[in-house]
Amino acid sequence: DGGITQSPKYLFRKEGQNVTLSCEQNLNHDAMYWYRQDPGQGLRLIYYSQIVNDFQKGDIAEGYSVSREKKESFPLTVTSAQKNPTAFYLCASSIPSRGELFFGEGSRLTVL
């Protein structure tokens, strides 16, 4: 089945560690996105990529990094510079011409 796969579903990190969240899609979508969701704050855009080897910062990119070496993959690294990384992270993809967004199941990161 076509879709977006995020892993791991749950992740625990010690302060000072970098962690990488995986996002893979087999929908053949050009655009991919990373969002962060916190209670009461809605979804906030971290990074997005419209084509391979190109990506743009969103509203809250500080402390995060991404790469887009393949069309299917858009991993997000949460670095130790991110001050408050505990959150629910959502990956999405879309066909830019249509604009319809499809989401993965999310990854919950907890910093101990």
Added chain:
Amino acid sequence: KQEVTQIPAALSVPEGENLVLNCSFTDSAIYNLQWFRQDPGKGLTSLLLIQSSQREQTSGRLNASLDKSSGRSTLYIAASQPGDSATYLCAVWGNSKLTFGKGITLSVRP
């Protein structure tokens, strides 16, 4: 700057009711509007997408309308069921950016 508002934040209704969820946005120059459902601890599931040239979209018991001039969209759920309990979010594409509302948490009581 586009702002998307969904009021109320939470809603509880008895099973069988027809209900309307509202979404308002401040900038009418939008490309499309999308409604999502989110279950606790899960990702967002796309329910309906309304392009800017359209007035409404229907899928099963769901009907979404769009009025760009007034900056409003409504999601109509017919004959609500306990399985409809979830958070419903609307998102607006405009000016190369997608803006989300904070969602309405719906509880349908048996």
